Structure formats: C-alpha cells, structure tokens
Amino acid sequence: MHYCTLLVDFDGTLFDTRNAIRKTLEALARRRGVAPFAVHLIDQVIDQGLSLVDMLAVLLGPADGLELPAWAADYRAIYNGGLGVAESAPYPGIETILQQMHEAGKELFIVSNKGEVSIQATLEQYHLGSYFRGVVAAVGDRAPKPGPESFFEQIKPRMRHGDNARVLVIGDTEIDLGYARSLGVASCWAAYGYGLASRCELLAPDFVILTAMDLLRLEDCRA
Template sequence: MKPYSLILFDYDGTLCDSRQAILATFPPTFAHYGVPVPPLPELEAVVSKGLVMGEAFQVLNPALSIDEVNEWVTTYRAIYDQDAYRLVECYPGAKDLMEHLVEQGKHVVVISNKGIRSIETSLDYLGLTPYVSLILGDGSPLLRGMPKKPSPESYTKVILPHFDLHSGSSTLMIGDTSMDLQYANNCAIDSCWATYGFGDPEACRSLHPTYEISSLLQLKKVIQ
C-alpha cells in the first residue's frame, strides 16, 4: 500500500451504478429516429467496454455518419439529463468513503468520458459534489480539444497542474473498465479495478491493475 494523496474515480460503474439509467435511455433515443433498438445483450456489451457514447452509437448503428452520431449523442444526453439520472444510485459506502478521503486530506477527482452536465447533475442529486475537488467529463472547458480517456492528456495537462504536482507517484486511479485501467497505464499511475462494475473481467485483468476491489468499502484498506 502507498500513501496516495490524489484519488481519481471513474463515474459509471465505479462511484455510481448508472447501468439502468444508461440502458433506459437507449430505447427512447432509437425511437426518436424511428430505428429499432438493438437487443439488450448488444446494449450491455457497449456499456461493459466503457465506450464514449459516440463510439457506442457507431457500434450499435454502423450506418450513421459522423454528423448523425453527434446528433444522436445530443439527443441521448437530453433524454438522460431530463429523466434517467434519477435511476442512478451510489454504490454502497460511496458517500462515507468520499467523506473519509476528504477528512484525510486527499484530493478527489472524477474523470469520465460521460457528458459533463450528466456527471454534475448526478453528483449533485446524490450529494457527492461537496467531496470532489475536480470534475472532468466530455464537454468540460478544461478538456477542450483534448482526446478522451484512455489518452493521458487530461492527466498530464489538466489534473497534475491543477494540483501543482509534477509526477504521478501519489496518484491512484479507480475504475471498472479496461478503458480506465488503460488510462492509468498510459498515465504511469497505479490503478484499482472495481470488479463490481461494468467491465469485462478478461480485458481488465489483462491490463494488470495494481489492486482489485469487489466493493467500494474495501478501498479504505488500499488508500492509506
């Protein structure tokens, strides 16, 4: 174990169980365009890969052009932000853990490929915002022009300077998908795989996470 001072959390499948909210938003999005919704296993497969929503729609409906993909993402997020966020729940122990980290003087960051408005709305709704020092997602002004996870640019160009840090030796990334673990590897920081989330076990283990947890409640033992 190491005395980590900067804790990075993915959002979906790590801090919050948003599976039902995500899956509930696909059908009305497809219906909006008069396109049959794919079978549930196909929807669950794109969720488990941690794809950004644009990539998810390219997989689910390959006939879409880039402009159409962007339009679908906008429609999806509008539907999600209006109703589906209420289906999101914190994983057990999330709020107590966040409070503990702040009391211990840790800096908490939420870094996700999800739309920033959806993340902020959900964290507010669940009462987690006061414990988070920095929230980064798709559409964040600080990330404008940068590639999404697993590119390390958000870490090297935004997160490290924000906390006036020069190396990742005291940083831990917690995430549930191979996208999150690859991000940690690309950033050269330690990683913790949240096995209870959405990720594919084989893909996640192949990236050799530093730690594995089956519950957020176990994270206190990892973070000194």
C-alpha cells in the same frame, strides 16, 4: 505507497448507471423511429466503458455514422432531461467512502468519458459534489480516457503535489486501466463494476476491489 491524488471513474465505479443508459437508449430508439437496440449489445458497449459517440457508433453501425452528432445530441437531451438522474444510484457506502477520504486529506478528481452535465446533475442530486476537486469529462466527441492529455492539461496543474507516484486511477473497465498505463501511475480495478474480467486482468491492475467499501482498505487489496 500512500496515494494522495485519486482519479476516480464515474459509471460503474461511483454510480450504477446501467439502467439509466439502457432506458435512455430505449427512448432514443423511439424518438428516432428505429427498432430497439439489442439488450446484449447495449450491455456490451457499457462493459467496454466506451464514450457516448463510440457507443453509438457500435450500436448504429457504419450506415448512420454521418448522423452520430445528431444521435448523440438526442441521447444527451433525454439523459439530461431527468431520466439519467432518476435511474442512477450510488454504490452502497459511496458517501461514507468519499467523506472519509476527504477527511484523510486525499484530493479526488472524477475522470469520466461521460458528459459533465450529467455527472454534475447526479452529484448534485446526492449532494456529493463537494468531495471532488474537479470533474474531467467528455467534451463533444473528445473523451479524456485512455489518452494522457486530460491528466497533464486539466489535473496535473491543479494537484497539490507534483509526484505522479502518489496518483492512483480507480475504475471498472479496461479504458480506466489503460488510462493509468498511459500516465505511468498505479491502478485500482473496481471489479464490482461493468468491465470484463478477461480484459481487465490482462492489464495487471495494482489493486483489485470487490466492493466500493474496499476503497477504504486499498493496501489489503493488492492484485
């Protein structure tokens, strides 16, 4: 199958942002005057691909549930204040991959449960924004994945064709693979990212890639 429209995740697929998230959470704990979050819990929520609000809900527990919007606002202020861009880096070969896909006529959308401001700032820093037709990101506590609404409301109307059989979701976590299932389209698991193999393999992705460069040979990466 020749896939024309690629819906690509950001964290753990295009960019390695684990250190940026860790350092932002460390700074958030200091700002809020609480004990640092346990490193293993931070890695756990990153590996699950949770949205910011859901991630904070896990880390804080039910006691601080009513203050989640304030915590989230502080997190975004720290991350978007420069730390996020400084501590993030594209996976090896990403610019080459995007350039070749763009030249091949594929239309690329970023679909991420991250906030758009942080995504756009990072794309601008690395001069990668021009390769994407759009960015579909979290708005407040509303995440675009895994439910299908974001696709039908923000992507489908902008697609150059109407054939869902030519749509491929690419991501590293169970959230991304669940998104593909909710749309009824093909999925590609970026196994080099953050997702837990035990959970992602259960969702039977159509393709598995072990490095970002494998995106250029998807037909050879069937699961």
